[in-house]
Amino acid sequence: MKHTFDPTVLREYDIRGIIGETLGPDDARAIGRSFGTLLIRASGEGPASPTIAVGYDGRVSSPMLEHALVEGLTASGCNVRRIGMGATPMLYYAEASSEEVHGGIQITGSHNPPNYNGFKMVFQGRPFFGADIQELGKLAAAGDWTDGAGEVETVQIMDEYVDRMLEGLSGIDVEALSGIKVGWDAGNGAAGPALEALAAKLPGEHHLLFTDVDGHFPNHHPDPTVEANLADLRALVAEKKLDFGVAFDGDGDRIGAIDGEGRVIWGDQLLMIYAEDVLKTHKGATVIADVKASRALFDNVAAHGGKPLMWKTGHSLIKSKMKETGSPLAGEMSGHVFFADTYYGFDDALYAGIRLLAASARLGKSVTELKSAMPDMLNTPEMRFQVDEARKFPAIAEVTERLTTDPGPQVEEVNATDGVRVNTKDGWWLLRASNTQDVLVARAESDSEDGLERLIAQIDEQLSLSGLERGESVGH
Structure with a gap:
């Protein structure tokens, strides 16, 4: 059996989709098969059947996805420790506090609307994201899965x-x-x-x-x-x-x-x-x-x-x-x-x-x-505006290039750790591409209203030089 995910579902930090449209039980089962396969192959000299803790949040669709996920994990040969409904950090705790647990998956839609759901994962004590998540998709598309019959236990860990x-x-x-x-x-x-x-x-x-x-x-x-x-x-x-x-x-x-x-x-x-x-x-x-x-x-x-x-x-x-x-x-x-x-x-x-x-x-x-006791800083909320997916990272690269080659008199420092953050005598402004949506994110902070206006004007100037404008702000 092979499985293909909707292209919008495998994201940078987690897996997320709309129930009945882009995400359902077959996806959950395939996630279990792929995640379990990766864990078994990474175990080396470790246990033949690694144990994975599984929890879920209070969304209506979560029990259904949990059932399918557990089926996929056990079919790959992994054992499952079900901790039931609870907060994501309770799942992290179940994974971090026990040497017998080698990975963890929480089914959660986090702060998304009620019709969304998703998965957050821990792999041998480290966050599982980026290329790891893309690897799940590759294994599923190829049907390249281990086979086994893992065991399931249910534990109560809330009091602990x-x-x-x-x-x-x-x-x-x-x-x-x-x-x-x-x-x-x-x-x-x-x-x-x-x-x-x-x-x-x-x-x-x-x-x-x-x-x-x-x-x-x-x-x-x-x-x-x-x-x-x-x-x-x-x-x-x-x-x-x-x-x-x-x-x-x-x-x-x-x-x-x-x-x-x-x-x-x-x-x-x-x-x-x-x-x-x-x-x-x-x-x-x-x-x-x-x-x-x-x-x-x-x-x-x-x-x-x-x-x-x-x-x-x-x-x-x-x-x-x-x-x-x-x-x-x-x-x-x-x-x-x-x-x-x-x-x-x-x-x-x-x-x-x-x-x-x-x-x-x-x-x-x-x-x-x-x-x-904190200083009174004036800052914008996070301004998020739609930019075409194919354009968002190139646009940030253009802004960074312009500001590092010809910063102009007002720019004191350019930090390109994540997007571009620019310090000036008025304060600072930031422009970065979201890893999870087709949006650019902007923010600015100053200690005066005039300064804040000048910073926002610099953001708008850089956007226009790249043929973009700061449109209506969109949500997460």
Whole structure:
């Protein structure tokens, strides 16, 4: 048997499609066959039947895909450890915490609309992305699969996972946290049940929203980087006079937060708080953030004795860079935060919520005080506009070429780590191609309105020199 995937489904960081249109059970089965085959062939002297942990999120289509995926994995000769419905980081935990597990697959549509679903994968302890994902497609197209009859076991790991996350508070006087009041919004996503179990064991007072898992997301869309989705949490924090609020995306690997005054604490600002805390015990450590992050973050890391490192956007790319550099902390504007200081280095929004409690206690300041101490930067939201797939990377190459050969008087530095990020006396601007959509992404930051206007004008000038314009902003 051979299998051909819809060309839109095998993406840079994960596999994603629309149920009944581009993704279905046959695809899930083929993913299982191909992933299992790769793992068996990579095992070498290892076990004849490697074990793969499988979990799924709260989407309506997830149980169906899980059933087919498990069939494919066992048919390739792999054993499967089913952990059931839960957040993506719970699957990462199942893979990272056991030497008996050699890979992991979470079925999740993340923050996409309800009719989407997909797969996030870990392979022998490392992120599985890019060329790895394309290899699945090649094996399936050729029908080049191993054959076997793997065994299936079902395990309950939520309690163990919750207890492991609570270690994020170790060394903190519980009394110091007894008066804290926090709001949490699970957004009807897969993190709900673990959040309920966690909040029951946390010191302080905790108010929970939308912990019932519902793949239709009846209250609001579970993407905490969109400010409109934080309205319910903001109302809760105001009504109950809470210290701060935390929100999650649909599969619990991205965090959003607001302080006690209802101000959004963006991904790079959260990283400023975490960095100040982590650098107390990891002096001189490298802290990684993606190219969309504020200059204030990189300055802040340096001011606290750390080595700031700007890297490419994409949770798989950041995780790989952390392993390479030995970094204890990394994060992205999108709300992925990775702790490797006393944790496993994967993105876990529930654990990041606990570490916000811990940082506030250890730094002796409320989250509102920590937010207030941050410099007031004016920045654009992420501006995303449609550009033809075949044009997006060449356009960025043209802009980079122009700015490196003839930067002009206003350009101080050009960084081509991921797209092009340009520093000027007004601040900085960024233009990059999305790895997952036919869009270009632009962002700019300054400390004045005039400066911000000049930066945006430079973006528009470079686009027009490449025959493009910044159209209507499109979503993720």
